Amino acid sequence: MKKRLIAVGIAGGLLIIAILIQSISFLTSSTFTESSQGLFGRDDSEGPTEEVIESGSSSNRIARISVEGTIMSGQGSNPFMSEGYNHEALLEQLEAIKEDSTIDGVLMYVNSPGGGVFESAEIHDKLNELKEEDKSLYVSMGGMAASGGYYISAPADQIYASEETFTGSLGVIMESVNYEQLADEYGVEFNTIKSGEFKDIMSPTREMTEEDEEILQTLVDESYEGFVDVISEGRGMSEDEVREIADGRIYSGQQAADNGLVDNIGFEEDAMNALKEEVGGSPEVIEYNPSGETFFGVPIDVRSFLPTSEVKWVNELIEQRQGPRLMYMYSE
DSSP, rough: OOHHHHHHHHHHHHHHHHHHHHHHHHSSSSSHHHTTTTEEEOOOOOOEEEEEOOOEEEEEEEEEEEEEEEEOOOOGGTSSSSSTTOOHHHHHHHHHHHHHHTEEEEEEEEEEEEEEHHHHHHHHHHHHHHHHHEEEEEEEEEEEETHHHHHTTOOOOOOEEEETTTHHHHHHHHOOOOOOOHHTTTTOOOOOOOOSTTTTTOOOTSSOHHHHHHHHHHHHHHHHHHHHHHHHHHHTTTTHHHHHHHOOOOOEHHHHHTTTOOEEEEEHHHHHHHHHHHSSSEEEEEEEEEEEEETHHHOOOGGGSSOEEEEEEEHHHHHSSSSSEEEEEOOO
């Protein structure tokens, strides 16, 4: 009887969570946004706007961009998602830089444990487009620029890291949770109707089979080869040299400098000064303000009205809804 009551409690909790998630989805939908255009709107008609952070020549400029947090898409369109990174806004900024002939150099500050394979590849391709336009690209690593954080740094002409930076973690990971035994213990049963043997691959309600693992391993291996190619091309290293250091381990900034993943030991100021010297003259330095939610035309962040702990909790719920995915991600 006790186990049944616990099972009922678990089921009730899952129902409440499902209702909460649906409510959040509704509140952040386009319907909600459209209904509040008069008071709360979205200013995305002109894309990112510039802000001069250091005066100088307006015909010879440097753009500073920042990648902070987990590299995941969708966060810019959902005000409840985690702070620090907006994938869609970053892509807008990179496109604006590519089209701006007055920008000769780009400094990208990276402080990220990595993220999605797809999103990292999108950024990498955009950065290569900038280099094709003869724009110098320098990277300054913060406290962490690991896995996908390194993937997007690889095309840079120069990479700076401090001795305290954590980088590396070169590789691909895919994870899931299996709570089959826990469910059995409390009498929770799962009913799955599927069209094919592998439709529920990596399901948390059953043990993974050898065939499942083989299929998923091929996906991981394929993405890993892509990661190796990116490092080999960006750093001018042979694939064998890359594989020797790309075993998933984390490196300090100094270790990364010793094995060729980083060019210089220094902070963002050092990277900026070096980029200015390469660009020449007295370049103006700008940043972009992404388009976003507004209150009577003034940019706002809905998260600022909510307790931080609740924001993180809602964010975790939304992220946990996603199925297993390939990640260039360092996990502590």
